[in-house]
Amino acid sequence: MANEVILLDFWPSMFGMRTRIALREKGVEFEYREEDLRNKSPLLLQMNPIHKKIPVLIHNGKPVNESIIQVQYIDEVWSHKNPILPSDPYQRAQARFWADFIDKKLYDAQRKVWATKGEEQEAGKKDFIEILKTLESELGDKPYFGGDDFGYVDIALIGFYTWFPAYEKFANFSIESEVPKLIAWVKKCLQRESVAKSLPDPEKVTEFVSELRKKFVPE
Amino acid sequence: MDEEIENKVILHGSYASPYSKRIELALKLKSIPYQFVQEDLQSKSQTLLRYNPVHKKIPVLVHNGKPISESLFIIEYIDETWRNGPHLLPEDPYRRSKVRFWANYIQLHLYDVVIKVVKSEGEEQERALTEVKEKLRVIEKEGLKEIFSDTDGEPTVTNETMSLVDIVMCTLLSPYKAHEEVLGLKIIDPEIVPGVYGWINAINETRVVKDLSLPYEQVLEILRVFRQMSLSRS
Numbered sequence A: 001m002a003n004e005v006i007l008l009d010f011w012p013s014m015f016g017m018r019t020r021i022a023l024r025e026k027g028v029e030f031e032y033r034e035e036d037l038r039n040k041s042p043l044l045l046q047m048n049p050i051h052k053k054i055p056v057l058i059h060n061g062k063p064v065n066e067s068i069i070q071v072q073y074i075d076e077v078w079s080h081k082n083p084i085l086p087s088d089p090y091q092r093a094q095a096r097f098w099a100d101f102i103d104k105k106l107y108d109a110q111r112k113v114w115a116t117k118g119e120e121q122e123a124g125k126k127d128f129i130e131i132l133k134t135l136e137s138e139l140g141d142k143p144y145f146g147g148d149d150f151g152y153v154d155i156a157l158i159g160f161y162t163w164f165p166a167y168e169k170f171a172n173f174s175i176e177s178e179v180p181k182l183i184a185w186v187k188k189c190l191q192r193e194s195v196a197k198s199l200p201d202p203e204k205v206t207e208f209v210s211e212l213r214k215k216f217v218p219e
Numbered sequence B: 001m002d003e004e005i006e007n008k009v010i011l012h013g014s015y016a017s018p019y020s021k022r023i024e025l026a027l028k029l030k031s032i033p034y035q036f037v038q039e040d041l042q043s044k045s046q047t048l049l050r051y052n053p054v055h056k057k058i059p060v061l062v063h064n065g066k067p068i069s070e071s072l073f074i075i076e077y078i079d080e081t082w083r084n085g086p087h088l089l090p091e092d093p094y095r096r097s098k099v100r101f102w103a104n105y106i107q108l109h110l111y112d113v114v115i116k117v118v119k120s121e122g123e124e125q126e127r128a129l130t131e132v133k134e135k136l137r138v139i140e141k142e143g144l145k146e147i148f149s150d151t152d153g154e155p156t157v158t159n160e161t162m163s164l165v166d167i168v169m170c171t172l173l174s175p176y177k178a179h180e181e182v183l184g185l186k187i188i189d190p191e192i193v194p195g196v197y198g199w200i201n202a203i204n205e206t207r208v209v210k211d212l213s214l215p216y217e218q219v220l221e222i223l224r225v226f227r228q229m230s231l232s233r234s
Helices: A014-025 A042-047 A067-077 A089-115 A118-139 A152-171 A180-190 A193-198 A202-216 B018-029 B046-051 B071-081 B093-119 B122-147 B164-173 B176-183 B194-205 B207-212 B216-233
Strands: A005-009 A031-034 A056-059 A062-065 B009-013 B035-038 B060-063 B066-069
Touching (some): A005 A042, A014 A067, A014 A152, A042 A056, A056 A067, A062 A067, A062 B093, A067 B093, A089 A118, A089 A152, A089 A202, A089 B066, A089 B071, A118 A180, A152 A202, A180 A193, B009 B046, B018 B071, B018 B164, B018 B207, B046 B060, B060 B071, B066 B071, B071 B164, B093 B122, B122 B194, B164 B194, B194 B207
Parallel strands (some): B009 B035
Antiparallel strands (some): A056 A062, B009 B060
């Protein structure tokens, strides 16, 4: 049976971006299907009945859900090239820790930055900057989070970059001035083909977030 | 006396913490000798803060001086480092993804709500209990067949087959009888979620869980005190 890989996704999703990058890192041919989240496809509902969310990775008809689980799955199935997680168990535990940190902390904080205003937004912005600074400190002087090679934590984080101009616009601040080393890391990642091909134009994302913001923050 | 550094394993935890208990289960399943350091969660030690500066939480596993945090990742680390003994995650990547998904699901969607049922009363408790029952039905309907795909959804748990997801479920709901007694509520109804009921009972029959369980009266006491403290705070 040929390797049939379908990705149900939504173009501005920073989670979907992770899976796209992982598949491309491994050179896996896949069919990308855009989901309309206001009108979810029967396939999406069937393959992720519990959360009904994207991204959904369907490999030979079998679904894998949750972006961070998908990235690990992809690394384990297509283990012949471009390892995503390091081979050393201690380094792997560190990588998982930091990807989890991003999931636990960054997502909620960034949401406050674009979906709220006033005091709540200010507090969200402070948290968000704090979290980025923690990540920048963890990166240190390494080229990538895992060291010399692009990997798991880089993949977990890079998609958020496409939302940076939106955060800056709606909360009125400059991310580069807060975390210049992190932005340097972003630029390095963007040079990678798998990343460049998987990330949408941040301008388009900003337009999208702009529309979305109207639902949460009536003008 | 020279200290044996080779393969020195120290677990910083707390006897009352289910997260800490997860690591003890994993270490015992793999027959790994370890030293347990009881941490005072009200007054965290400098050691703990040094080992887990980001979250400042237990459990932390220290292996040959190197700290690992977050219970789910500690368990994966244990599984990858000590290759002898039972596997805590399946070898097959698809089945691994299912075990990770459901361990995550229980952690993210069930843990806090169960704790809420213990900590609250009245309408708040009712709402939390409704949510718990809903999530248990999801596990019954969608989870068991994926977790126990090699036995057609029939939960079979032994010392040799206990996995990450069994460990996560165990540390939440193994003491369900004590919960039900303290709260005067039914949480796991064998009529409504017979598979989940069977699963937890199978977990509770394993030797490792029996060995690590606190005496029933002590569990009741811990729950009562926890509930009382939470209610008086609210």
